[in-house]
Amino acid sequence: MVTASPAIDPAAPVAADGVAPGRKRLGKALIAAATVGMLLVILIQALDAAGAVAIGFDSWRPSLYAYLIWSVVLGAGQVMIRGEAGQRALFLLPAALFTVAVVIFPTFFGLYIAFTDWNLSSSEGRHFNGVQNLIALFNDQYYWNALLNMVFYVAMVLVEYAIAFGLALLLNAEIRARKFFRVAFLTPFMLSPVAVSWMVGKSLMEYRYGPAATLARHLGWDSPAFFTSPWIARFSIEAMDAWVWIPFIMILLLAGLQALPKEVVEAARVDGATPWQSFWKITFPLMLPVSATAVVLRIIFKLKLADIIINVTSGGPGGATDSVSSFIYREYRDRSDVGYGTMLAMFYLVLIIIFVTLLLKFVSSRMQKMT
Amino acid sequence: MSVATDTRPLAAEDAGQRTKRRLGRTLIYAALIFWAFVSLFPIYWTLSTSFKVARDVMQGHLLPWIDFPPNWLGWRSLGLSPDTISNTSTVRDEFLSRFTNSVIASFGAAGLAVLLGSLAAYGLSRFQYKFLWMKNKDISFFFLSQLILPPVVLALPFLVLYKELALLDTRIGLILLYTLTVLPIVIWVMRDQFDTIPIELDEAALVDGLSVWGVFLRIVLPIALPGMVAAFILSLILCWNEYFFAALLTSTNAKTLPVMVASQTGSQGISWWAMAALSASAIIPLVVIGVLLERYIIKGLTAGAGK
Numbered sequence: 001m002v003t004a005s006p007a008i009d010p011a012a013p014v015a016a017d018g019v020a021p022g023r024k025r026l027g028k029a030l031i032a033a034a035t036v037g038m039l040l041v042i043l044i045q046a047l048d049a050a051g052a053v054a055i056g057f058d059s060w061r062p063s064l065y066a067y068l069i070w071s072v073v074l075g076a077g078q079v080m081i082r083g084e085a086g087q088r089a090l091f092l093l094p095a096a097l098f099t100v101a102v103v104i105f106p107t108f109f110g111l112y113i114a115f116t117d118w119n120l121s122s123s124e125g126r127h128f129n130g131v132q133n134l135i136a137l138f139n140d141q142y143y144w145n146a147l148l149n150m151v152f153y154v155a156m157v158l159v160e161y162a163i164a165f166g167l168a169l170l171l172n173a174e175i176r177a178r179k180f181f182r183v184a185f186l187t188p189f190m191l192s193p194v195a196v197s198w199m200v201g202k203s204l205m206e207y208r209y210g211p212a213a214t215l216a217r218h219l220g221w222d223s224p225a226f227f228t229s230p231w232i233a234r235f236s237i238e239a240m241d242a243w244v245w246i247p248f249i250m251i252l253l254l255a256g257l258q259a260l261p262k263e264v265v266e267a268a269r270v271d272g273a274t275p276w277q278s279f280w281k282i283t284f285p286l287m288l289p290v291s292a293t294a295v296v297l298r299i300i301f302k303l304k305l306a307d308i309i310i311n312v313t314s315g316g317p318g319g320a321t322d323s324v325s326s327f328i329y330r331e332y333r334d335r336s337d338v339g340y341g342t343m344l345a346m347f348y349l350v351l352i353i354i355f356v357t358l359l360l361k362f363v364s365s366r367m368q369k370m371t
Numbered sequence: 372m373s374v375a376t377d378t379r380p381l382a383a384e385d386a387g388q389r390t391k392r393r394l395g396r397t398l399i400y401a402a403l404i405f406w407a408f409v410s411l412f413p414i415y416w417t418l419s420t421s422f423k424v425a426r427d428v429m430q431g432h433l434l435p436w437i438d439f440p441p442n443w444l445g446w447r448s449l450g451l452s453p454d455t456i457s458n459t460s461t462v463r464d465e466f467l468s469r470f471t472n473s474v475i476a477s478f479g480a481a482g483l484a485v486l487l488g489s490l491a492a493y494g495l496s497r498f499q500y501k502f503l504w505m506k507n508k509d510i511s512f513f514f515l516s517q518l519i520l521p522p523v524v525l526a527l528p529f530l531v532l533y534k535e536l537a538l539l540d541t542r543i544g545l546i547l548l549y550t551l552t553v554l555p556i557v558i559w560v561m562r563d564q565f566d567t568i569p570i571e572l573d574e575a576a577l578v579d580g581l582s583v584w585g586v587f588l589r590i591v592l593p594i595a596l597p598g599m600v601a602a603f604i605l606s607l608i609l610c611w612n613e614y615f616f617a618a619l620l621t622s623t624n625a626k627t628l629p630v631m632v633a634s635q636t637g638s639q640g641i642s643w644w645a646m647a648a649l650s651a652s653a654i655i656p657l658v659v660i661g662v663l664l665e666r667y668i669i670k671g672l673t674a675g676a677g678k
Contacts, residue, residue: 058537060535084582087582087583088497089494098554099514099554103520105532110524110527175399183662185410187411190660190661198646199414199650202646209431211433243413247410248672300518306523306615307614307615311633328523332527341527346524348521
């Protein structure tokens with residue numbers, strides 16, 4: 001019924017919609033007027049900013065309002081021009097216009113900044129400096145170190161996955177008080193990483209009085225310093241991040257387990273398979289698609305890891321715990337080195353786009369091979 | 372199953388099986404209790420520490436009334452203990468203003484994201500769009516791909532953009548940015564929701580003379596409401612806890628709770644009980660929401676997981 005109704009595309013044939021030609025013309029005129037109006041506002045503002053006319057706008061807000069009005073008129077115009085197809089387009093338009101407005105501009109502007117020597121603390125303003133930032137990036141040991149740390153953090157997702165799978169199996173077993181355990185296991189996911197930084201990183205794991213340190217002493221570790229040697233610090237940070245995010249993977253896997261066909265598992269049991277065998281031969285393979293979704297999503301979130309590191313170690317000791325995000329954060333905050341920091345961020349974005357694309361390709365090809 | 376082919380006496384096998392089963396059960400419960408402890412202890416620790424004084428912290432006391440007498444010290448420093456609640460307190464005023472900012476920013480962003488996201492998700496689930504070369508699949512991918520944008524990439528351009536738009540350090544600026552970050556998740560969850568509602572329902576309503584929007588608002592929306600709640604809660608959690616953007620884009624007016632907590636952690640002189648009280652008050656609202664609406668969070672998280 002509603003298939004193949006071209007929306008948004010203004011060039012598409014619109015004859016059979018049953019919209020009166022007058023309405024259609026009015027709609028087109030409205031959109032044209034709004035477009036001209038918006039461009040005019042932006043032009044005047046640009047001239048004002050360049051000093052060509054002296055109106056003295058406080059900010060670019062008028063352009064923002066012009067865009068908002070244009071968006072509303074565009075939506076109304078769609079309905080007037082294309083009738084029902086326009087009404088359908090109206091579902092998608094708000095989200096699309098919003099995303100385009102807030103993503104396109106920052107991305108292009110970010111690309112521009114990335115090739116400048118802009119430093120907020122210098123009085124000079126920004127100059128285009130070509131690929132110098134890129135060269136500096138390739139020579140920046142700390143950046144590559146942060147990227148290597150990201151490899152470690154991302155690899156640890158597999159450990160988180162294993163633990164989460166275990167927990168999901170536990171919750172899926174025939175147990176009492178299942179709801180209590182589920183809520184309890186889920187709670188860490190609700191906590192803000194900043195609060196966790198203090199609750200766990202700065203007090204539980206505190207060297208002198210923290211219960212975790214006390215426990216470690218009882219277990220025979222004489223100087224339980226969680227954040228002084230590089231590897232222990234890295235694992236401590238990872239442990240905190242895992243603590244927050246394991247529930248997320250666990251819930252996804254639990255849903256997968258509950259959706260498994262019960263007959264298959266039951267049949268294996270009847271055939272005399274041990275639980276161990278039936279897990280590896282049946283449950284685990286059946287769970288692979290869900291697992292892939294969970295792991296990919298978790299990796300995407302892991303690539304944004306920053307809050308805990310910023311607040312607990314600030315990347316220390318000696319950059320051992322730095323993630324790319326926390327490193328760039330300090331580049332902005334402490335050195336105000338905006339141009340260079342943005343280049344680092346853009347380069348990271350390119351890397352993760354490549355990485356995630358390859359990951360998705362790999363996952364989907366494996367899935368096809370299986371089925 | 373019903374035929375015993377084993378040569379061993381049945382009773383012995385039963386006993387063996389039973390001890391094995393009992394052992395298995397014990398192990399399962401031990402593991403469950405262990406992880407529940409791991410999950411809940413830091414929260415308990417924070418709550419209990421907020422009622423301690425210096426001596427209790429140093430001696431590592433854990434159990435209130437048994438180990439140490441609870442003291443309002445931590446909450447007093449926030450101006451939230453029973454004896455200071457009626458007095459004026461600058462710390463409490465600051466805390467309340469941060470708290471309000473957090474509430475407005477996260478509820479506003481979650482609401483806006485659910486509004487925009489549900490509409491888009493419904494459209495993508497029901498109609499065939501074509502924009503330039505992009506079909507439905509590409510448009511969906513465009514929205515979902517925003518999810519991999521790391522905050523660092525957006526942070527600086529937004530700083531400059533907001534400065535030009537006079538949106539820096541405003542709640543509305545935070546709302547717009549947070550909406551952008553959670554919109555992909557909302558679209559994901561809601562598309563899954565709408566896909567499970569049979570399209571025949573829409574068709575029947577259309578035949579009855581409802582318009583496209585009438586079908587959506589009067590027929591589909593009420594059915595999809597639980598899914599919307601789930602998407603809302605999920606967005607709320609992510610926005611409430613967001614730190615990175617808030618730290619860079621807000622300074623005095625629109626600072627949110629995580630930024631306040633973080634700025635306190637940084638200073639060395641701050642006492643544990645005060646920090647514990649502050650952290651506790653930052654997490655309690657969400658823990659309460661989480662416990663009450665756990666069902667919806669799970670529903671939101673598991674949308675699309677079965678595919």
